Amino acid sequence: MEHLLENKFMVKLQDFGQKLGRNKFLSALQAAMMSLMGIIMVGAIFQILSAAGSESLLNLFSTKSKIYSILYLPYQFTMNSLSLWVVAILAYNYAKNLKMKSPIMNAVDALVSFLLVSGTLITNKEGITGIDMTYLGAQGMFIGFAVVFISVHIEKFCADKNIRIKMPDVVPPFLQDGFASILPLLFSVIFFLAVSTIVSVATGGAYNVPSGFMKVLGIPLNALTSVPGMFILGIFAALLWCFGIHGTMIIVPIVFPLLIQAAASNAALHQAGKPLVFYPVVLFGAIAIAGGTGNTLPLVLMGLKSKSKQISAVSKIAAVPGWFNINEPVTFGMPIMYNPILCIPYVLNIPVVMFCTYLGYKFGFLQPAWIPITALLPMGFGSYLSTLRWQNAIWDYLMLIPSAIVWYPFFKIYERQLVAKEKAAALEEAKYE
16 A cells, blocks of 8 residues: 555655645635535535425425425525635635735625626516526536636736726725725626626527536537446546536436436336336436545545544534535535545546446346435435335445545545644644744
């Protein structure tokens, strides 16, 4: 194992990771992701409570009931509005890294720009106007990154060229900052309004910037519905996640209708007493069979006893959500995104687990689903309820083994790095005590 950890490829990989960490935008992005832990955890808690109490598990209340609506509301304004908080925190950190004078104003201006391109206004039959939140969640995150980068650089250009409304020195600093942000924000609004308008006009109002981006990505993916195609889609979804794009949400609209069709076809066969049919689309579930996309629960379980304080702390709060296949706490907390050491196993374990799952179907241990279950449930519960077979229920837990084998060497590399950093930080802190 030591030889594996210290070979040239791994050393170069660590060097590459350190270079990425020194990039001002990417370091701001990592800081922003880590800062989201409170928002993600609170959202995950209420997501679990609402799902567990509904008819999909404990049957304490209906998903159409007032209780469910109340319990689900915090999720809507935390995890389901995740891109808003990412944009604000990322812009603040990136502006700080660029030594901007008022990073809080950069955060506000970036948020305005992001809402302009992603927060489409909708009006219902009663004439009530609201904001379509579809792309304010994780689906709009990548567009949010682009908005932050452009918005902050517009403000930096204005600051470098002294393009601002100047106020006398006797004016309080917060008022000076407010007036100084008017022109940069105006330029950002004009730019993003123009981009948004061009996209809307060019598509006849069918798409905005984020939905157009998702559509373009989806075009080459629709044909990939064979067994090899599922491997490609799974790997592609994970790669997108590594670069901050919600890969799962991009692929799901393609595979979800096929999953429903497959379950409906098999339900008819089951009713007729005929053998069920294996459809390749069912393999897509293997990307998140053990702890969410990237099968991250083994990483969390290993992290519970980690020597790194950061890994241990993240793992403790990510363990229960991970059992429910909610892995945002570990994805953003470790972090996995823009972290090549953890991105490799994040992507690699998907084809490994998918291949094992394919063999499970091939040799008859697993049975295709014939009951559509779309609720958020703990590992094994959905697999059992969709097939009524214990073999399918325990498969989720069996897949912890191959996934853990893939995660382990990379986990040890990352742990070693963080332990060294934490020791160095502790020694530096001790000097000033």
